[in-house]
Amino acid sequence: xxxxxxxxxxxxxxxxxxxxxxxxxxxxxxxxxxxxxxxxxxxxxxxxxxxxxxxxxxxxxxxxxxxxxxxxxxxxxxxxxxxxxxxxxxxxxxxxxxxxxxxxxxxxxxxxxxxxxxxxxxxxxxxxxxxxxxxxxxxxxxxxxxxxxxxxxxxxxxxxxxxxxxxxxxxxxxxxxxxxxxxxxxxxxxxxxxxxxxxxxxxxxxxxxxxxxxxxxxxxxxx
Amino acid sequence: xxxxxxxxxxxxxxxxxxxxxxxxxxxxxxxxxxxxxxxxxxxxxxxxxxxxxxxxxxxxxxxxxxxxxxxxxxxxxxxxxxxxxxxxxxxxxxxxxxxxxxxxxxxxxxxxxxxxxxxxxxxxxxxxxxxxxxxxxxxxxxxxxxxxxxxxxxxxxxxxxxxxxxxxxxxxxxxxxxxxxxxxxxxxxxxxxxxxxxxxxxxxxxxxxxxxxxxxxxxxxxx
Amino acid sequence: xxxxxxxxxxxxxxxxxxxxxxxxxxxxxxxxxxxxxxxxxxxxxxxxxxxxxxxxxxxxxxxxxxxxxxxxxxxxxxxxxxxxxxxxxxxxxxxxxxxxxxxxxxxxxxxxxxxxxxxxxxxxxxxxxxxxxxxxxxxxxxxxxxxxxxxxxxxxxxxxxxxxxxxxxxxxxxxxxxxxxxxxxxxxxxxxxxxxxxxxxxxxxxxxxxxxxxxxxxxxxxx
Numbered sequence: 001x002x003x004x005x006x007x008x009x010x011x012x013x014x015x016x017x018x019x020x021x022x023x024x025x026x027x028x029x030x031x032x033x034x035x036x037x038x039x040x041x042x043x044x045x046x047x048x049x050x051x052x053x054x055x056x057x058x059x060x061x062x063x064x065x066x067x068x069x070x071x072x073x074x075x076x077x078x079x080x081x082x083x084x085x086x087x088x089x090x091x092x093x094x095x096x097x098x099x100x101x102x103x104x105x106x107x108x109x110x111x112x113x114x115x116x117x118x119x120x121x122x123x124x125x126x127x128x129x130x131x132x133x134x135x136x137x138x139x140x141x142x143x144x145x146x147x148x149x150x151x152x153x154x155x156x157x158x159x160x161x162x163x164x165x166x167x168x169x170x171x172x173x174x175x176x177x178x179x180x181x182x183x184x185x186x187x188x189x190x191x192x193x194x195x196x197x198x199x200x201x202x203x204x205x206x207x208x209x210x211x212x213x214x215x216x217x218x219x220x221x222x223x
Numbered sequence: 224x225x226x227x228x229x230x231x232x233x234x235x236x237x238x239x240x241x242x243x244x245x246x247x248x249x250x251x252x253x254x255x256x257x258x259x260x261x262x263x264x265x266x267x268x269x270x271x272x273x274x275x276x277x278x279x280x281x282x283x284x285x286x287x288x289x290x291x292x293x294x295x296x297x298x299x300x301x302x303x304x305x306x307x308x309x310x311x312x313x314x315x316x317x318x319x320x321x322x323x324x325x326x327x328x329x330x331x332x333x334x335x336x337x338x339x340x341x342x343x344x345x346x347x348x349x350x351x352x353x354x355x356x357x358x359x360x361x362x363x364x365x366x367x368x369x370x371x372x373x374x375x376x377x378x379x380x381x382x383x384x385x386x387x388x389x390x391x392x393x394x395x396x397x398x399x400x401x402x403x404x405x406x407x408x409x410x411x412x413x414x415x416x417x418x419x420x421x422x423x424x425x426x427x428x429x430x431x432x433x434x435x436x437x438x439x440x441x442x443x444x445x446x
Numbered sequence: 447x448x449x450x451x452x453x454x455x456x457x458x459x460x461x462x463x464x465x466x467x468x469x470x471x472x473x474x475x476x477x478x479x480x481x482x483x484x485x486x487x488x489x490x491x492x493x494x495x496x497x498x499x500x501x502x503x504x505x506x507x508x509x510x511x512x513x514x515x516x517x518x519x520x521x522x523x524x525x526x527x528x529x530x531x532x533x534x535x536x537x538x539x540x541x542x543x544x545x546x547x548x549x550x551x552x553x554x555x556x557x558x559x560x561x562x563x564x565x566x567x568x569x570x571x572x573x574x575x576x577x578x579x580x581x582x583x584x585x586x587x588x589x590x591x592x593x594x595x596x597x598x599x600x601x602x603x604x605x606x607x608x609x610x611x612x613x614x615x616x617x618x619x620x621x622x623x624x625x626x627x628x629x630x631x632x633x634x635x636x637x638x639x640x641x642x643x644x645x646x647x648x649x650x651x652x653x654x655x656x657x658x659x660x661x662x663x664x665x666x667x668x669x
Contacts (some may be wrong), residue, residue: 019357020316020338027359034358036311043340065661068652088482093466093641099651115466117489117613134465134614135480136473138664167340168357196318205322206291215288218361242540242580252580257581259534267562311527326497390563391580417543428545429514441584 003160004175006050010077010182012047017173017185021192022164027183035152035170035193036101037085038109038128039118042212047129049078051107051161052176055113056083056137058093063189064142065216070091070096072146075104078163083112090133096118101125101131109163109170111152128170159160209220227398229273233405236385237271240408242394244415245387248408250441251429254400258375258393259306261351265338266390272301272329273398277362279306280312280336280367287365293319295352295369298327299412301386304375306335311354312363312387315323317342324348332386332393335374351393398424410414449593449606449620452496456628459523460494460610463631465617467638468610471631472644473664477623481598481616483553484530484574487668495524495552496621497607501538502558502583502588510588516542521550524609528596529558533576535583540565547571555616557598557607558623574616591652633644634663 017075019034026033052073056066073079079100083091092108094116096172100108107126108114120127147159147219155172157163162173173181198208209215236246242257249256277295279289296302302323306314315331317339323331330349331337336356343350370382378395381388385396396404414435421431432438465480472479486537498519519525525546529537538554538647540562546554553572554560559579564574593605601618603609608619618629637658642653655661 018317018339018341020313020359020453022356024359027362034356036356039354059534068655071650071652086328090466094464095638095651098642099645102645115614116464118464121613122487131485132614133480133482133615134469134669136466136470136664138661148315167344168338168355169356186248192318196321199318199322199325204291204294206294209291218359241540241562241564243536243582246580247582250585257579259579262577266567267456310615390567391561391578394580415541419544422541422545422548427514427517429540438584442654 002048005076006162006178008076010178011048013182015046017189019164019166019168019177021185021189022104022171022181024172026173026183026217027182028220029181030198030220032155033172033173033174035155036151037130038111038170040086040167041120041127042124045107047078047107047126048162048164048183049076051080051157051159051163052077053147053159054079054082055145055148055150055152055159056081056141059140059142066091066137066141067143069143069146070099073103073105076106077107078106080150080152080163081108081110081112082152083110083141085130086112087130087139088141089135090115090116091137092127097123097125106209107165109152109165130164162182191217200215226273226371228299229401230383231299233401234271236405237385238269239411242387242389242391244408244412245394245396245404247411247441248404248411249396251393251407252400253405254376254397256395258378260353260376261334262391263388263390264350265342268330269348270301270330271387272299274299274303274380274386276303276370276373276380276382278303278371278373279304279364282363282365289314289361289364292365292366292369293322294325296323296328299329300303301316301329302331303380303386304331304333304335305375306333306360306364308353309335310353310356311364312358312360313338314360314364315350319346320346331389332375332376332388348394351388372391387396400413407439414440451497451522452608452624454522455460456609456624457494459628461492463635464584465610465612465614467618467631467635468617470664471627471651472486472617472619474630474634474666475627476666477620478601479618481586481601481618482620484616486611487573487615488567491553491564492612493524493553494608494610495522497526497603497605497609498523499593499605500528500589501596502527502587502665504557504585505588511655512537512587513663514528514645515589515592519546519549520552522552524552525554525573526596526598526603526609527554527558528598529556529587531576532558533579533666535581536579536620537587538573539585543569543571550664555598555611556607579606605628635662
């Protein structure tokens, strides 16, 4: 993969922020990135990593396999599987969970369904997907390409883009914007913390929000 | 708010009953009230309070804010947010959770989505909504009116109506009918308890149900 | 019920296998059986039993009751309720949960919704359904027939068919194929275990899968 690798400290900064705050920063910069409809298997999980992308297509008359890509991603990677939202067959299960966990992969995001939730829970390996199911994707879908642009719902993901996910769901931050989005997000986080401090010391929320410009925190700056 | 305030003991009686039993009593009186599609963040939570309603609309060309209403509701109130079932942007998050919890609000019901589920879980603040998401409603929706009639799915909610919610979901009891519905619900509860006692002492369910008229417990009385 | 009763040891063998592996074996034999859209109330639950089926229809002008069948099923039975996916009224609740639990029923599968989730959780009685709700089916649906062929989503269920369910969802194994499907499933399970052992001792997943023929494990044998 020729994608730029981010320093661990950048991913650590992402992990300090909720997907809410990161989504607000994307809004502030006029960028898409909030994925709809993918839910956490482990609501407490919070991950940040770079997208290792997989594009699946329905199998055709000539067949094809689900692939053996899972030996490749490692620490700092999030496996992103685009199965086009299909809920009738799975593209992730227990063996992949065990290998990914052993190899230090941050987590897996599936636009589709996954199986063997119990193994993921018992290994504390985080997954975001539409729902659980049990039927295999073998002989139903095939791995079309690795590390190509894919989609999560209506959100485009390029290989290497930053994937952050928590109890709220999944956001995608384009790699070229990561430092800018992080800076804006940290600024929003500080202002929201200041609002909370004011509220905790007895101010009404209306006063505290007014003092810190809450209602335009995510509003794009005028051009 | 000029709405009639219910005595705390009335809300306590509601909290002793499940939404199942309250829904049966609404059926018995021919009233609507069972809300479809809103799920609990905390399945063990059980609340009763009067509706403090908020009507949101999509933002238009002239803009508008999400509002600063949250300083107003308190003990005995349930915040009811009608965002028309939208799942693409949130109308409830961490700061509102913290203020509502501090002010003694019973809980929040959203026909739409909410964010910062972790903060709600850690503060044990109960929320019912369609699902979780992270994208803000700011610059997407605006607060149109406070304490006006709104909807949760197909169920109408007037300010002051009684909102009861538990692991099964949300029911709405019109304020003018609360004493009547409560009396019917408590009668149903007693009969169901009697059926359970008979069953526990060895009777078949068929016999016990027959003895207590189970199959017409919720059937409206003939006019 | 004239249906063939399976020996307890057969159901025990089913319970040792995940629905994933059983679904793979159904695939290998070209049989349907993977049910979509029914989710576990208790993700850790794992059951196997024979279908005691119930067919519900909407109530008509002449009325009808929800029935008193629940005294009949016992150990080795799974209650299968076909309410055609309706989400506006429930066909399972607290009293039925308590009776079924007392009578040793394995669990309940509803193509529709159920109520009183708290009682099911506190009694550790497993249920799979579309979601929770609270409105009764009384005066909305009626019990049309007991132990007739029914559907779970698009999957046909005959009385006595084997129902296996776990955190992934529900699979249906036709009674006449149970020994054949079990044998294939146990063979798949052994091969997957061998792959995992190889991976745990340092082999890549690609090598381990190649060694054990993973990519055709569920592929139907050529005719």
